[in-house]
Amino acid sequence: MARRLSILKQLIFSTVNNYLIDYLISSNLSYWWGFGLLAAIRLVIQIITGVSSAMYYTLHVDLAFLSVEHIMRDVKGGWLLCYMYANGVSMFLIMVYLYIFCGLYYGSYASPRELVWCLGVVILLSMIITAFIGYVPSRGQMSSWGATVITSLASAISVVGDTIVTWLWGGFSVDNATLNCFFSLHYLLPFIIAGVSILYLAASYQYGSNNLLGINSSVDKIALYPYFYVKDLVGRVAFAIFFSIFVFYAPNVLGHPDNYIPANPMSTLAHIVPEWYFLPVYAILRSIPNKLGGVAAIGPVSVSLFAPLFINTSYVCSSSFRPIHQKMFWLLLADCLLLGWIGCQPVEAPYVTIGQIASVGSFLYFVITPILGKLEDRLINTSSGEGKLPCFFVTTSIMR
Incomplete structure (x- = not known):
């Protein structure tokens, strides 16, 4: 038994050493390459805050909005959970958008990194879907009407359009069945994104990272630690400050004012904005x-x-x-x-x-x-x- 534990410990330490310390990486990477790690950190924070908030959330159309207010006002530290989760979605997508545009500028999609690029796009599209269906359970006026408008777009498809809309709603309007369906998917998808992210990391290690010059950098590589660890640490600190400003000083600036009104299907908004x-x-x-x-x-x-x-x-x-x-x-x-x-x-x-x-x-x-x-x-x-x-x-x- 002691021998097996020793072998397991050796395997863990060698894996950490090979992929987090002595892993060789191109020497001319800039701070733009740090957005991938920041996005991974954001994903972990989103899962933790999301699961924690779900413990106090009430999954019912008549109580969903009130339960969010209950978390904000009555649960100890609940306001921090809600603000970190709500603003974290925006921070997460900012990181991924910047990472995608950076890859587009430096040609990170070129051979042999096609698989890495495809997995990154899959993560982005999955995040957008997750963000949309996660917007609905808050049951604010804007999120309710936004879900109604976006899902009803499927009715434009001839023959099967109305059937698809009814299936998405689980009935004939955005109601309790819709809320249950969207909440379940929103709870599941982040773990799927985490799984795809692991595949993305594996592909990145397999095919290597791109660099500023877009050239084969196998002749000039340095260890990940300590140079890039410290370099990424600067980015993480800067991001933490940026994120904290939104959470503590401007938590509602990225949201729409109408979404802080309880959903009312009898009152149509003049201007519906996602x-x-x-x-x-x-x-x-x-x-x-x-x-x-x-x-x-x-x-x-x-x-x-x-x-x-x-x-x-x-x-x-x-x-x-x-x-x-x-x-x-x-x-x-x-x-x-x-x-x-x-x-x-x-x-x-x-x-x-x-x-x-x-x-x-x-x-x-x-x-x-x-x-x-x-x-x-x-x-x-x-x-x-x-x-x-x-x-x-x-x-x-x-x-x-």
């Missing part, structure tokens, strides 16, 4: 006058996250050495921010027109990128006087 992290997609959805067309537009938005795997035609991975693509990237980022602003505006002129132009612009990036890749490669090969070279050699020639 949470901020849904606003770009919501702007695209409502920019199409046809209801079915708006629903159909959600599919391409999700698929476009996988598109870089198939539309990348450049031998240079990092946008740092692709000046034209770099400008296109910043235009895409600005376009997404514009869509987010449009999504919270009333459905009237000129916001509808601006939203339509911005929606087309967001998809144009994925149309123009393959052309840019070939054009930039031709310019690089011409300037370097060399043929088509792998990413490592092309980048090296640029640096010369």
